[in-house]
Amino acid sequence: MRSYTGLTGKYVKVQKKRSLLTIFGIILSVTLLTSIGTMGMSYWDKTVRQTIRDFGNYHVSMNNIPGDAVNKIENNTTVGSAGVASREGYAIIRESKEKEKKEDPNAAPYRYLNVKGYDAKALDMLQVKLDSGRLPTKQNEIILSASSLSYFPVKPQLGESISLNLGIRKEASTGKELQISGLGDFGWGLDEAFEAQSEQQYTVVGYMKRPSTGDWSSRYIFPAITYDDHQNIDQNKKYFVYVQMKSLDHIEEKTDNMIAALQLGHAEKDTAKQLDKDNDLKDIGIEYNNELLKLYGKSTYEGVNLSLSLAIAAVIAIVMISTIAVIYNTFHISVLERISQFGMLRCIGATPAQIRKIVLQEAALLSLIGIPIGLLMGTLFMKVLFYNISLIALGFLNDMRMVISVPILIVAALLGLLSVYFSAIGPAKLAARVSPLEALKSTGKVEQVAKVKTSHVAQKLFGIIGQFASRNLKRNKKRFRITALSMIISIVLFIVFSGLVDFMRQNTQVSGAQYSYSLSYDNLAGQMDDMVYEHIAGLDAVDHAYKFYNSQVAAIIPEDKINPEYMALNGGRYVVAEDEGYRTDNNFLTSYGDNGLEALEAKLVAGKIDKDTMNQENGVIVQQRIRLFTDDGKEKILDQTEFKVGDHIRIRDMNSHGYQTVTVVGIVNQDLLSMEYNSSQVVTFITTPKVYKQITGHDDYSRIFILANPKLSNKPITDYLQSLSEKDAGFNYNDHVTEIAQAHNDAMTLSIILYGFIGVIVVIALLNIVNTVSTNLILRTKEFAVLKAIGMTQRELKKMIILEGVFYGLFAATIGTILGTVLHYGIHALFSGAVDTAWSMPWLSIGIAFVGAVVATLLATIWPLHRLNRVNIVEALRTEN
Known part of the structure; x- marks a missing residue:
């Protein structure tokens, strides 16, 4: 050995258990980065390909x-x-x-x-x-x-x-x-x-x-x-x-310059529409495919781009800080337990710079081992996830594929390396500041044991052992903070990413109609015959058939029932004052028949459905939540009105001059046959056929929605619908089987991806807590041996360690849920620049995190307790950990 830094490799080999624990922390962090990057890239790839199929593979x-x-x-x-x-x-x-x-x-x-x-x-x-x-x-x-x-x-x-x-x-x-x-x-x-x-x-x-x-x-x-x-x-x-375009930067400016150079005159602009949808254009029509552009962060709405960029940057920052904290814990604990060794090196001539170099070299050596394994583990974890997707899908989700991106792996490795460096620099400086004399006197402990107050609550609840456990946490505050920090980070990760999952679920609604076929009748000379409905409903291939009654109605909306946020965005809808409110004509009274009410009950967010009560009180179910885009391209989901169960509304059919009062008996966010929010900015009142007739004066319907039995052939349905259109040109039917299959495909894909993502976070958070708590307990083997030497029994020691774990879990869960909730709200606020949805407290995530933290700390004590059972007191007092 030619220099002090040559001790690095020898120490890593001799202290195998400690080195393995540190490597394990690095592996966890890089696995997290690789898994998140791979999952994000795979989902982005799926979204891009789906958007291209729906909106086209062009930019302008x-x-x-x-x-x-x-x-x-x-x-x-x-x-x-x-x-x-x-x-x-x-x-x-x-x-x-x-x-x-x-x-x-x-x-x-x-x-x-x-x-x-x-x-x-x-x-x-x-x-x-x-x-x-x-x-x-x-x-x-x-x-x-x-x-x-x-x-x-x-x-x-x-x-x-x-x-x-x-x-x-x-x-x-x-x-x-x-x-x-x-x-x-x-x-x-x-x-x-x-x-x-x-x-x-x-x-x-x-x-x-x-x-x-x-x-x-x-x-x-x-x-x-x-x-x-x-x-x-x-x-x-x-x-x-x-x-x-070759480059998507400044796409509007490039397009404007191109058109200007052609000298073609006036050009009208619009966002991209699907094929076979068009606008009347005066001269040149320019359409930007913003659905595709925003996936590349190049939407023509700068506010949307900035919001998405900031939100993604915030998520990456949280992951980076978390990985640094995880690795920092292991290095810091390792350095604290080796203070006497560093003091000895100082005594024989090692400089502070050489001590720092030893710690940093150790970090680099462990990184060379841990980072490649972390990249491999992250990739294998995603391989297993996507393999399970293919098994569950049985060929139905073949469009979802795993994308192994070399840039993602390189970035994950670099971020892991940076995390290790930033994690090691603090402990390296701490080791370099050690006074040789004090280090040798402190018998391996850098912290001074402070006098702490007795916890009367712990003593009363758990006796003298509870008091021991409480004092152990208080007397060594730095170690306590390091261990608790690791657990807090895991809880924060879980709450933040659970919030992201909920956010994606809200804003990635299952697209397309949720029915297989719709039959309409457009003959002005008459209405659809009930015999047609009875025949359709009686087909074995039909699961459900709903008559659809629909009429435009005028309604007087009380001023205090209009959402102020909506009023600020689109006050032009409420301008005709009438009877302490505003009259609006663009509302709809609908009914899906009596059997439709039963199916709608599952979608209620407030109230209840009772057909008899609705018939007696002119009861209606209000659908008032809408999806709209602001002038700057921001997507908002909000309630247009703020009706509650029990409110009364005056409405009338457009062909009638007299208003009738209806009573709100329930609230839904989406209609019976859709998982999307209404984008038409209308308020819909859903009711029974009897109330519908009473309000409109007629009970005819011109449409039937059909849900096919997925286990049977649809041919009897299509044959009958085709025969109707051939006999009577007034009949027209639309086939939504492919669309609903794609909708279910998307829903299943999204659910598997999101829950798989949460699974990654949960596993890594659990392993992180177990790793940190186990490391802390194992490194205190000598301390536990002293307690056993002065008379503490194995059972009392076990109880003390378990109580320490519970106290750790309760403290970390409290702080972690507070920080996690604050960050959960912050990420939501950043995303709101592009997509605005109502924020709500993540109570379920908080509950899971709270219980999970306590359970994880208890699990973390299993291996150290098993090890302590086999420890010889004399040997433990004589050796370093």
Whole structure:
């Protein structure tokens, strides 16, 4: 050995147990960092891919671009890739039958195909969804909407050739072409004619999936997509260009400069909408795909970006501080127990700088061992979690995949190394400050044993042993703080991340309708026959069928029942004063039938449902919670009104002049068939069919919601619904089976991820507490031997150690829950800049953390007690730990 620092390796080898405990702390910390990073990256990857499927894989779309400007956009230096789409024209599938026009007075004159030409990049960016077949790759290939197939005289088969007369739609009376700006091309007029302009031959190569949500024109205008590489741009034609930018920084500024350089005139802006939804644009329409951009932290709303960045930074900071604290504890305890050794080195000539170097070298050596193992353990932990996901899902959640990111592993290793360094620097300085003479006199203890007061409460409750346990904690305050800090950190981690889980659950609502099919009847000449409902409800493949009654009603909202926060955001809704309140017309009175009330009971947040009482008192259940976006892009979830059970509201049907009073018997946040909050900013009153008739004067319904039995084939349902639409054009049904399957997929995925995440935190927190408390007890072996030497029995010693653990747990749980709750609120406040939800005390997390801390400390005493049983008193007094 050429220098004092050569002692580092020898000490690590000789003190194997102490070194292993320190390495274990490092492994726990790096495992935590790796698990959180891997889980976050995997969930981000899933969210990005899902968002791309729902909203498209582009950053900016530009509509109504003249042909001579398309190449300029594609070749712009800021553009990475661009997809181009064009309108090819309309084609008639068949003319609407006289029977259909009679049954539906508003029927379109034709069933149309709306043919659009996409190049390969547009097909990819807009995520065209196939039901069967493949995407078109040649000029003469086409894919048709699966919904349109039944209207062809002969259903086109895959691989067959069809001839389409493409043309324009005009006003029959004036001959003027109908001007439609967007890709959706919804709507028609009764005064409408079609003018064919060219005949095109296409080969059918695929069928597009039915739209997950229907619209009022989807029965008459169906999309069709052909391939067009747009190598020959028509200068007189308008195009739709979808752009992926090279860099997402300052995306609005880059887009504005691009449009300005083209000198195309006025451009209107909007956030990105899904395919087949459009806005009327005066000239150029610019849409930013903010749903995708915000996942990259590049939303066009700077406030949202800043809020998300600060919240994520705060979470990372909490994890960093926690890992530093965990490793610091082990180093600090280790240094405290070796003060006499460092004093001896000082006596034989070691300088403070050399002492610091010894401790830091020890930290570096243990890091080289612990960090790689931590990275491996974190990765394996996630492997096990995702393997279990695949087993539970049985192929249903195959879209969720584990993403092993090299940058994440590098960052976790660097953060772990920094954590170890910052953890060791304090103990290293402490060791360097040791006075050689005092260190040798203190027999291995740097703290002076202070005189402490007797705890009369502990003595009264637990006798002399309880007093011993209490005094042990008080007399060595530094050791007590170090051990308690480790437990406090674990509790804080649990409460904070449990809060994050709850926050994500609130703001990642299961998307899509929660019903399998909906059947509507749009014939103005009559209402839906009860025989139809009875037939549907009687099918074995149907679990539940709900009649849906719905009418717009006016309501007088008392001023004191309007949420002041909502009033500040959208005071324009409440401007018509009437009878000490405000009259609003955009409210709805609905009913899902008597069986719907039974199903709705599970969603009540206040009140109760009693059909007889509701019929007697004009009882209603109020749905008043909404989701809205502020002008700066901030998402808010709040109650528009503040009605309580027992309140009275005056409402009237829009066709009536007299108000009737209804009584609030319950409150729900979402309606019966959705897990989403209402985004329409309306107040909905849900009631019984009898009250509905009393308020509106009629009891007709025009829609039936169907929940299919997942264990049986849906074919009897679809066959019957299809037969209805063929017999009577007033019937229209929408298939939500795929959407509800995806919704359940998302819900299960989110639950597994969130609970897996909590599982990581719980396991690591538990191991951290066990590690720290065990280390503390093992390092006090000599102290316990002294107590046994002066007469304390093994049973009394065991009781004292257990009481110490309980006292540790109670103290740490109290401080930890307070700090955890404060940080829980702070993280929520940071996220509120992007998504605002009501904060509530995390009572469940606090309770679990409180009990868990006490239980964990008791578990932590098991191994030290077992070890103490085998310790020889003389040997323990003679040796170092």
